[in-house]
Amino acid sequence: MTHAGYIAAGWSISAALLVSYAVMILLRGRRLSGRVPARRRRWMTAED
Amino acid sequence: MSILLGRSPDRRPPEAAPAHTGSRTTRILGALTLAGLVGLGLCAFIFSPPDSRPGPEAGTRIGQFDAVRLMYVHLPAAIWTYVALGTCAMASAVYLWRRSAWWDRLAHACAEIGVVLCAVTLITGMIWGRPVWGTWWEWGDVRVVTTLVLFLVYAGYLAMRSVPAAPEARARRASILGLGGAVLIPIVNRSVEWWENRTLHQQSTLEELRIEDLTLFTLVLGILVMGLLSLWLAVHRFRVAWLEAEAESAGLEAALAERRAEAGAGAEGSSP
Amino acid sequence: MESAVWLRDAVCCRGRFPALAGVDLDVAEGEILLLRGPNGAGKTTLLRLLAGLATLDGGQGTVLGCDLRSDRRALRPQVGLLGHDLMLYEDLTVAENLRFFAALAGASEAESRAALERLEVAPRLADVSLRRLSAGQRKRVAAACLAVRRPRLWLLDEPHAGLDESGRGAVNRLVRDAAGRGATVVLASHETPAASAVATRTIQLVGGIVTRRASGSPAAVAPTEQVSDA
Amino acid sequence: MREVLLVAAKDLRIESRSRVLLFQVAPFAVATLVLLGFALDADRSALRHFSPGLFWVAVLLTALLAAQRSVAVEHAGRAADALLLSATSPARIFAGKALALAAQLAALELLMGVAMVVLYDARVEHFGLAVASAAAATVGIAAAGTLYGVLAAPMGVRETLLPVLLLPVFAPVLIGATRAFGDALGTAAVNGWAWFGLLGLFALVYAVFGALAYGPLLEAEA
Numbered sequence: 001m002t003h004a005g006y007i008a009a010g011w012s013i014s015a016a017l018l019v020s021y022a023v024m025i026l027l028r029g030r031r032l033s034g035r036v037p038a039r040r041r042r043w044m045t046a047e048d
Numbered sequence: 049m050s051i052l053l054g055r056s057p058d059r060r061p062p063e064a065a066p067a068h069t070g071s072r073t074t075r076i077l078g079a080l081t082l083a084g085l086v087g088l089g090l091c092a093f094i095f096s097p098p099d100s101r102p103g104p105e106a107g108t109r110i111g112q113f114d115a116v117r118l119m120y121v122h123l124p125a126a127i128w129t130y131v132a133l134g135t136c137a138m139a140s141a142v143y144l145w146r147r148s149a150w151w152d153r154l155a156h157a158c159a160e161i162g163v164v165l166c167a168v169t170l171i172t173g174m175i176w177g178r179p180v181w182g183t184w185w186e187w188g189d190v191r192v193v194t195t196l197v198l199f200l201v202y203a204g205y206l207a208m209r210s211v212p213a214a215p216e217a218r219a220r221r222a223s224i225l226g227l228g229g230a231v232l233i234p235i236v237n238r239s240v241e242w243w244e245n246r247t248l249h250q251q252s253t254l255e256e257l258r259i260e261d262l263t264l265f266t267l268v269l270g271i272l273v274m275g276l277l278s279l280w281l282a283v284h285r286f287r288v289a290w291l292e293a294e295a296e297s298a299g300l301e302a303a304l305a306e307r308r309a310e311a312g313a314g315a316e317g318s319s320p
Numbered sequence: 321m322e323s324a325v326w327l328r329d330a331v332c333c334r335g336r337f338p339a340l341a342g343v344d345l346d347v348a349e350g351e352i353l354l355l356r357g358p359n360g361a362g363k364t365t366l367l368r369l370l371a372g373l374a375t376l377d378g379g380q381g382t383v384l385g386c387d388l389r390s391d392r393r394a395l396r397p398q399v400g401l402l403g404h405d406l407m408l409y410e411d412l413t414v415a416e417n418l419r420f421f422a423a424l425a426g427a428s429e430a431e432s433r434a435a436l437e438r439l440e441v442a443p444r445l446a447d448v449s450l451r452r453l454s455a456g457q458r459k460r461v462a463a464a465c466l467a468v469r470r471p472r473l474w475l476l477d478e479p480h481a482g483l484d485e486s487g488r489g490a491v492n493r494l495v496r497d498a499a500g501r502g503a504t505v506v507l508a509s510h511e512t513p514a515a516s517a518v519a520t521r522t523i524q525l526v527g528g529i530v531t532r533r534a535s536g537s538p539a540a541v542a543p544t545e546q547v548s549d550a
Numbered sequence: 551m552r553e554v555l556l557v558a559a560k561d562l563r564i565e566s567r568s569r570v571l572l573f574q575v576a577p578f579a580v581a582t583l584v585l586l587g588f589a590l591d592a593d594r595s596a597l598r599h600f601s602p603g604l605f606w607v608a609v610l611l612t613a614l615l616a617a618q619r620s621v622a623v624e625h626a627g628r629a630a631d632a633l634l635l636s637a638t639s640p641a642r643i644f645a646g647k648a649l650a651l652a653a654q655l656a657a658l659e660l661l662m663g664v665a666m667v668v669l670y671d672a673r674v675e676h677f678g679l680a681v682a683s684a685a686a687a688t689v690g691i692a693a694a695g696t697l698y699g700v701l702a703a704p705m706g707v708r709e710t711l712l713p714v715l716l717l718p719v720f721a722p723v724l725i726g727a728t729r730a731f732g733d734a735l736g737t738a739a740v741n742g743w744a745w746f747g748l749l750g751l752f753a754l755v756y757a758v759f760g761a762l763a764y765g766p767l768l769e770a771e772a
Binding site for chain 3: 552553556560564567568623626627628629631632633635636638666710760769
Binding site for chain 2: 335
């Protein structure tokens with residue numbers, strides 16, 4: 001494969017950025033949930 | 049709209065409320081995204097061919113070769129950057145018209161996702177440009193420069209939103225900024241286009257790519273998967289914004305009660 | 321009697337702090353209402369709310385017939401506010417400040433000169449930069465700027481603070497004149513004697529709510545009980 | 551129109567009294583031009599060749615200061631509240647403040663233009679084009695500066711936030727004005743009048759957008 005280093009760098013940096021952003025959002029959501037009364041945090045399709 | 053958050057008075061017991069921003073919708077979305085990512089990985093690295101075709105002289109090959117595999121991230125990220133930031137500008141405009149917090153939160157969520165995707169676009173673009181164009185940064189390309197300005201404008205938008213302020217005042221300022229970005233970008237695009245009267249993009253990349261068979265399929269798949277991922281991120285981010293506002297107003301109710309208690313005590317002390 | 325101010329359970333936040341925590345208030349047209357209360361009671365926030373400068377975060381309110389949630393733009397030009405910050409330009413002279421605000425309000429040059437005279441600002445100060453005036457003199461200039469605009473609702477935040485005897489007298493005359501012409505006045509003051517002398521009714525604000533309604537001055541003419549809703 | 555001129559005259563009078571423009575902003579402008587000269591190693595031909603770009607970078611940095619000042623004038627002593635309480639429409643206040651800022655920038659540009667000729671050995675070949683494009687750019691900068699100035703104004707972090715918001719907005723002005731001046735000073739073979747058109751478009755767009763957006767922004771401060 002040509003340009004293997006560039007390809008690896010491009011894909012892994014993108015993945016790292018998107019995954020860390022996603023994790024950050026999920027963690028923030030969990031932390032904030034604790035500070036909001038239960039009846040105010042229902043998502044329309046929430047099952048659990 | 050109702051996918052994003054519930055507003056119905058609920059019949060279920062309170063302990064059933066989720067302690068996170070997930071729901072059945074997001075789980076389905078997430079599963080589709082993950083499956084799509086696996087498929088994209090397979091197509092991008094194993095099934096799709098490198099870009100190469102016979103050169104002008106006999107026996108030589110030209111093209112991007114394997115560097116084309118970076119396109120499967122770069123192009124979808126770029127497309128969804130424009131969609132996300134365009135949605136932000138549109139939501140800002142609607143906010144100014146309707147003045148409802150819903151649109152403000154949507155604008156905020158889209159701006160944040162747009163900026164992240166824009167960073168991905170710029171980084172993969174630079175990494176791709178180095179082997180193919182021979183430079184990390186090409187000043188002469190309209191889209192490269194415009195995208196950087198777009199990134200800076202909406203990074204400024206997020207910087208402004210991060211400053212503590214009264215929610216309504218912040219929403220107003222943010223909506224003007226979000227809309228201002230949409231006003232600015234066409235002008236930037238036009239000025240850069242005139243500035244260097246050529247665009248490398250169209251001449252040396254997509255049009256000459258062998259856009260057929262699996263390359264095209266993989267690009268379309270990449271766009272779909274990135275779209276699913278963006279939507280999944282947007283739903284979660286929107287719910288985080290909702291929770292933030294709710295946490296703030298929950299704090300306000302406590303502060304109000306405290307303030308009224310202070311009034312009660314003060315009145316007793318000062319009553320004749 | 322028409323109701324100039326009507327508030328029900330009004331909540332107003334400064335940042336995340338509920339400075340007003342549910343205020344019920346009725347002020348009739350032509351009334352001179354004195355707001356009393358300790359520091360931090362929410363007097364300044366209440367005045368800014370009535371001026372249409374602060375947002376109503378809860379409850380309902382109408383001022384001069386304008387809804388505080390939807391109609392603040394129509395309200396503001398009819399209101400005059402004398403605040404802690406004098407809302408003047410420090411680098412301009414007395415006359416220039418007055419001329420600017422008078423011109424924006426469509427008042428004539430003669431009116432602004434008359435306003436300065438009524439506040440007993442010496443004519444020789446007209447061409448002095450505001451920066452060089454004492455706090456009391458500045459307050460008189462600010463009051464004059466307010467007077468030339470002829471507002472229907474006067475909101476005065478500590479109008480007597482920093483003024484000498486003649487200044488307090490001049491402010492009180494201004495207030496009585498305004499009320500005599502049918503304008504409504506709400507003032508917050510700690511200078512009880514001077515303020516009570518002019519007020520027709522007094523209410524007490526503590527912890528962001530109205531805790532006591534009392535007739536303020538011996539000369540009070542307005543009834544103590546609430547006026548009916550408009 | 552009367553109110554626009556009133557607001558503009560008020561801002562200019564304040565400037566003439568406080569002398570902030572003369573004693574603080576103008577020296578900053580000239581110092582920036584001198585430092586840019588050092589950056590290019592005081593190479594005569596390079597300086598002349600790049601003089602349009604250097605000039606406009608210096609103008610934009612100076613414009614940041616002038617825009618900050620224009621907002622600070624209203625926020626000292628909460629005079630902005632007084633404007634809000636007057637019956638004047640926000641669009642007219644915007645126009646007045648932008649007009650005053652444009653006049654101040656024009657004065658600064660004149661000074662910097664002289665400095666550019668002296669320090670960088672620049673030669674103005676098409677005077678009309680230089681003046682026209684500078685005027686269009688100035689109106690655009692003043693409109694954007696006034697709009698984004700009030701956007702960042704009431705926050706405690708105005709000094710750092712305003713440049714972050716404003717500098718990307720200035721990008722098309724810098725490109726357009728540099729090209730137009732390149733033609734006017736004879737350092738670039740381009741059609742300067744086309745660039746003048748772009749600068750005019752920018753000025754028009756931001757004047758209209760600013761006039762429309764100023765109301766909700768003033769409102770947000772209250």
